[in-house]
Amino acid sequence: MPVPSEFTVQAVRERSPKGTGLYADFLDNDDLGISLFAANPWLAAPDHDKPLPWDGDRYWKTTVASKHPYWSTIALPQPTKDIRQMRRDLLEWGYCLIEEAMSDTQCATLYGRLVEQAAGEREAGVALGSPYGQYVNSLVNKGDCFARCIGQDPEAVQAGPVIEQLANEVLGEGWICHSFLAISADPDRYPQRVHMDQGSLMPWIPAEAPVLLNTMYILQDVGEQNGGTLLIPGSHKTMVEGRRTGAIGALPPTVHLEAKAGTIMVFDGRLLHATGVNRTDKRRFVAIMGFIKPWMRQQENWVLTVKPEILSWASPKLLHRMGFQAVFNGGTVEGWGINYVKGQLGDPMAGITAFRTAIDAGRYQRVGVLTPGTPTADPARDFTLRSVITTAKDAMGDAWEA
Numbered sequence: 227m228p229v230p231s232e233f234t235v236q237a238v239r240e241r242s243p244k245g246t247g248l249y250a251d252f253l254d255n256d257d258l259g260i261s262l263f264a265a266n267p268w269l270a271a272p273d274h275d276k277p278l279p280w281d282g283d284r285y286w287k288t289t290v291a292s293k294h295p296y297w298s299t300i301a302l303p304q305p306t307k308d309i310r311q312m313r314r315d316l317l318e319w320g321y322c323l324i325e326e327a328m329s330d331t332q333c334a335t336l337y338g339r340l341v342e343q344a345a346g347e348r349e350a351g352v353a354l355g356s357p358y359g360q361y362v363n364s365l366v367n368k369g370d371c372f373a374r375c376i377g378q379d380p381e382a383v384q385a386g387p388v389i390e391q392l393a394n395e396v397l398g399e400g401w402i403c404h405s406f407l408a409i410s411a412d413p414d415r416y417p418q419r420v421h422m423d424q425g426s427l428m429p430w431i432p433a434e435a436p437v438l439l440n441t442m443y444i445l446q447d448v449g450e451q452n453g454g455t456l457l458i459p460g461s462h463k464t465m466v467e468g469r470r471t472g473a474i475g476a477l478p479p480t481v482h483l484e485a486k487a488g489t490i491m492v493f494d495g496r497l498l499h500a501t502g503v504n505r506t507d508k509r510r511f512v513a514i515m516g517f518i519k520p521w522m523r524q525q526e527n528w529v530l531t532v533k534p535e536i537l538s539w540a541s542p543k544l545l546h547r548m549g550f551q552a553v554f555n556g557g558t559v560e561g562w563g564i565n566y567v568k569g570q571l572g573d574p575m576a577g578i579t580a581f582r583t584a585i586d587a588g589r590y591q592r593v594g595v596l597t598p599g600t601p602t603a604d605p606a607r608d609f610t611l612r613s614v615i616t617t618a619k620d621a622m623g624d625a626w627e628a
Contacts, residue, residue: 266476285417288456288482289482302481305326313392320493322392324491326385327489362410363407364526367536398519401519404516411501413505420498421499422499424495431468433466445513450482451506452508452510455482458498529549543571550582552578562578581610581614
């Protein structure tokens with residue numbers, strides 16, 4: 227029987243001219259981005275095929291707040307240990323600075339391991355670069371000190387409880403880790419383009435709260451000379467207002483972040499920022515750990531990335547943060563986790579670590595085509611899902627309802 231002509235690729239294309247699709251007025255609208263650069267031409271990214279220009283107004287041509295003619299009289303966030311002030315700074319400016327978030331020993335441990343790892347990856351030919359410096363990705367595999375930071379273990383990052391509380395308040399409990407990586411600003415390279423970390427959601431910019439919260443581990447003193455992160459304080463509000471009105475007007479200038487090693491910057495996913503230009507002769511590293519809603523797709527595919535030996539000692543909290551806890555609408559394996567909506571820490575109905583462990587051991591048996599009478603007791607049919615279900619039943623006892 228022939229396929230109806232209306233279902234052919236050609237017919238569908240003819241009846242779907244560009245710009246006429248469902249919600250095209252919203253999804254295809256780039257007025258916000260166009261207006262951003264039209265009203266702020268100094269935000270244009272440099273041409274990486276040409277020398278970096280320093281003439282005229284450029285977003286990378288700035289200084290720290292205390293020296294800036296625009297920002298010097300404005301009370302921008304300062305490093306603090308007071309979580310109440312952190313809340314105020316996050317709401318007003320889109321970022322806050324946690325003073326002594328890492329002890330001297332913790333900071334030195336993370337920095338030493340990072341520098342060593344970066345050099346090792348360059349030597350091994352596995353380093354990933356960019357126009358501004360080197361990426362060191364998947365830090366969970368590159369030192370227990372990094373893995374413990376993902377769980378906000380105070381033994382690795384002493385401000386861990388403060389960070390967790392802020393993340394709970396911004397994203398709701400049950401948030402997970404987007405990724406944990408390090409970025410360098412290498413001497414005399416290019417600046418990163420100005421961006422917001424939840425930009426992948428565009429054209430959605432939720433006004434009520436961000437759906438991504440980021441933390442920057444400042445492992446060396448940063449400032450105007452070594453490529454301290456460029457910020458447009460308060461720009462999280464500008465982006466929200468621009469989405470409401472349909473256009474963005476003139477923005478205030480960028481400013482270099484100035485902070486001591488051991489500080490952690492917590493910032494809103496809607497804040498405009500970028501890596502600055504390093505004008506010293508020494509590479510500058512920061513480590514970045516983002517948090518997202520548990521139903522969102524993580525930047526790091528932890529379920530494939532994390533090494534088996536880390537899974538062997540990982541705490542329930544670390545496993546949850548890496549996405550080894552499924553939720554109804556994300557991260558299920560063979561449907562496991564679909565019966566549980568929230569996927570909170572320790573839920574026996576949502577853990578998926580056993581599937582990954584079975585893969586590592588070469589014994590993962592997926593449920594395929596079955597018919598009545600299939601000998602499911604056969605060792606060759608020792609389905610991993612069945613084993614997971616049995617374990618959950620035993621753990622839940624009378625509470626089992628599936």
